[in-house]
Amino acid sequence: MTRLMWKRYANSLTDLGGREYQQQGFVYIEKEDSARPVTYQLDLLKKFGFQKTEILHKNSCFAAFRAVKGQ
Numbered sequence: 409m410t411r412l413m414w415k416r417y418a419n420s421l422t423d424l425g426g427r428e429y430q431q432q433g434f435v436y437i438e439k440e441d442s443a444r445p446v447t448y449q450l451d452l453l454k455k456f457g458f459q460k461t462e463i464l465h466k467n468s469c470f471a472a473f474r475a476v477k478g479q
Contacts, residue, residue, distance in 0.1 A: 413468045446471045 421430035444452075450461040450473060458475035465472045 410469055413470075446473060449473070450475070 418430050418434070421433045446463060446466060450463070453461050453475040458477045460476040461473060462475075463471060463473045
């Protein structure tokens with residue numbers, strides 16, 4: 409499933425800006441994106457003082473979550 413998602417993402421980037429744009433997008437993802445599981449990221453937020461964390465949406469390798477520090 410993950411391979412299919414990455415292929416679709418590559419195709420959408422190519423459609424938006426061509427092959428070079430797609431390659432730049434993947435270079436950026438490799439450098440900046442975390443390949444860690446969402447649970448690891450939420451635990452890390454808690455470690456740094458965020459008391460409330462919540463997964464808003466998760467689909468395949470994509471997720472949106474929020475964290476609140478303090479009341």
